[in-house]
Amino acid sequence: GEDVEQSLFLSVREGDSSVINCTYTDSSSTYLYWYKQEPGAGLQLLTYIFSNMDMKQDQRLTVLLNKKDKHLSLRIADTQTGDSAIYFCAESIMNDKIIFGKGTRLHILP
């Protein structure tokens, strides 16, 4: 089956690291993604990882993939107020169809 699960809320203090976790079910995933959505806006592709990689770092963002456990995480270092948004974990399967989780709302505490 096709399913992506992630926790719905996360609160983090400004300056701390945020870690958003996700699990997926389809072992044939090609790519795994993290998208960011701010209120009233579309989806912004933050980063992606190919399914045969286990880590990808891009400035403040670190993606970890555990393919055996079908677990994906996104770490945001030095979290800022501008990072407040909903973060969607997603996987791509056949024909570039993307399956999304329900999103994790990241709240930044002062």
Next chain:
Amino acid sequence: ETGVTQSPTHLIKTRGQQVTLRCSSQSGHNTVSWYQQALGQGPQFIFQYYREEENGRGNFPPRFSGLQFPNYSSELNVNALELDDSALYLCASSLVGEGETQYFGPGTRLLVL
């Protein structure tokens, strides 16, 4: 700036009406996918178009249909609108086989009364 544009930005319709939403792909992209995002949910795949033909479909009824034009722009048509069709409709463009390059437009927010 993704280069994917959608129109209109907002739309209000009544039950039973028909609606057409439009999407212009990012330059160089030949594939368009449409997603429905209900309030508080993640986007759900409706269908994808490549070379003007449907190239995969999600769990949506036939009253959801689409078109892709030679310039790779696309339309999503929904007939016999229902209240549950109220959502943000997102289109994404990509190059076929290059899933990492799927970029989304800002969406059209549809309200069905």
